[in-house]
Amino acid sequence: MSTQYDLIVIGSGPGGYVTAIRASQLGMKTAIVEREALGGICLNWGCIPTKALLRSAEVLYLAKHAKDFGLVIDKTDFDLEAVVKRSRGVASQLSNGVKFLMKKNKIDVLEGTARLEKGAPAPKVIVKGKDGKDVSYQSKHVILATGARARDIPQAGLVADGKLVWTYREAMTPDVMPKRLLVIGSGAIGIEFASFYNELGAETTVVEVMDRILPVEDEEISKHAEKEFKKQGLKILTGTQVGNLKPGKNTVTAEITGKDGKKETQEFDRVILAVGIVGNVENLGLEDLGAKIEKTHVVVDGFGKTGVAGLYAIGDLTGPPWLAHKASHEGVMCVEAIAGKGHGEKFDPWNVPGCTYAHPQVASVGLTEKAAKEKGYDIKVGRFSFIGNGKAIALGEQDGLTKVIFDKKTGELLGAHMVGAEVTELIQGYVIARQGELTEQDLAHTVFAHPTISETMHEAVLDAEGRVLHL
Missing domain, CATH: 3.30.390.30 (FAD/NAD-linked reductase, C-terminal dimerisation domain)
Incomplete structure (x- = not known):
């Protein structure tokens, strides 16, 4: 395999792999680096498998309300293991689809963890393979598409342990169905998981520090959504804070402070942290290269330029909106500008749709x-x-x-x-x-x-x- 490329993309999520495909279409000799599974978080642990889970919940909802449609279903139930298995199968199918697309477009897949070192005309890309050995690659251009991960807030006692306090990863592959579930954060991720688990019978509480759920949405719409969620049995606490999560043997206690300032301790079987994300900027060597980082996100102009010669960044790594389709669009704009095929217009986030797939x-x-x-x-x-x-x-x-x-x-x-x-x-x-x-x-x-x-x-x-x- 060659060590010289026109473009190396680091990260194979929807931003990364779409960018690589477009680069190949433009005649660039392209490679993509991935440390886990092709498709990144979105295809394997985010956008797609969560929608598979929500589809199961939607079918269950319809079955429960069959009588409303003149139908008779004597018993409605679910098999948690089978629901999760279907979701993982969907993710696997799509990851394999990305593998096919890489092969079809003659894109080299470099398996391992990347870091950057000074080089010309772009930084060198050092890939540590699964065998622990480093291989150095040189490219004319490097695009970072390393994405982001779930955020912890240690100072508030909000830290996932992967057992009783979950991030989206554990929430997607539960070993048990919690009877009492606490979801901290009411953005799209929090509301989607709350909707899923509530439909499957968990007594679900959503806590939001802002004065309403889905706080980035129009106020009238978020209030309408809250009303519908409450009809379905979701307990929603706005203007409320959670702190001092204390995992026990099988349950978690949480200190909940309401709008009135009163504190109470409640016990839950599981807790899902959905309090935002942080960019994957660590261990890439960005500081040594002089790339500017603000609040865990790489600072770029409207075309993905970082200010470091030959180095670009796209997607969740560069800040909100944290959406797969935004990453893909940014990546295409970035690589077309590199190839001299761009339209000369900066990326406009106000034309990016936002979606929450709850019910x-x-x-x-x-x-x-x-x-x-x-x-x-x-x-x-x-x-x-x-x-x-x-x-x-x-x-x-x-x-x-x-x-x-x-x-x-x-x-x-x-x-x-x-x-x-x-x-x-x-x-x-x-x-x-x-x-x-x-x-x-x-x-x-x-x-x-x-x-x-x-x-x-x-x-x-x-x-x-x-x-x-x-x-």
Whole structure:
């Protein structure tokens, strides 16, 4: 295997492997370094296997409510081992798919742990293989796509032990079904796991230090989602802190401080930490190279440049939004700029959709209503409840809401926010609208198929104009 390349990508998650494929398409001799499994955290321990778990929970939910659809199912139950096995099988299938893509695109896979040393025209990449031996590689360009990992907060006594206090890894492969579960953090990761375990019968408590769950979402949407989660039995405590986790033999005690400042100690079978992530910047040699790091993330410009000759960074490593599709898009933009095929426009995070795959789902793109006002826009807001949508009612999914925010002066779509069935699929319509700079009038004059839940997207736009039809 060669030790000379046009591009070496470190990390094979959705950012890394997509970047490598695009580089190969552009004629670059490319290698990718991976210390664990191809596909990175997303395919093996994140995006994909969690959705497989949530699909099992969704099927169970439908089975439990079969009577609502005129069906009779005498007994509903689950096999935890089989649920986890299916999830792991899905992850394995996709990891093998990435392996095939690397071979198809003639990308060399370097198995091992990478570190960087000074070199020219880019830093040298030293890969320590599974045999413990170092091999030095030189490339014209190096792109870091090492991602991020779950965050601990030792000063608050929030540290995962892998047994009773879990990160997403342990939560994805549980050895037992906890009767009492505490989820600390109500971002997408925390809410998705809370939704899964709650549906499977765990008495689930979600604690959020902010004043509402899903705090990055539009306030109206997060309140709607909270209402639905509580209907399903989730206990949600906002404006609340957790500290001093003390694992025992089979249970964990947690000190919970409420809005009123009162502290109480509660006991749980398992705890899931979902309090954020930190970038994988350690042991890469970045400090010696002069790369700038802020709050565990590599600082880059809008094209992935780190300021170190020949060295670039993309994805979770560079900060929020911490999303797989953002990493892939950044990687393609970065490598196209390197190849002189870019469009000259910096990466715009406001056109990146965010999705939470709980029940109900939550999805959004662009500015929240609050953020739009803070930026000084004179806005028009449109809303449409799923209760006025025929397809949603037919599916038994009428508890949803679509909300859009326009610039009153120009008609620009500033933001779109949705909660309800399949909104993670529907949000892409608004993403395309923002990318294509469609106006309020463009969307109002668009024909939406009937009967579909997507009609709520049209009705919300019409509502912003004061001419909603079905409410």
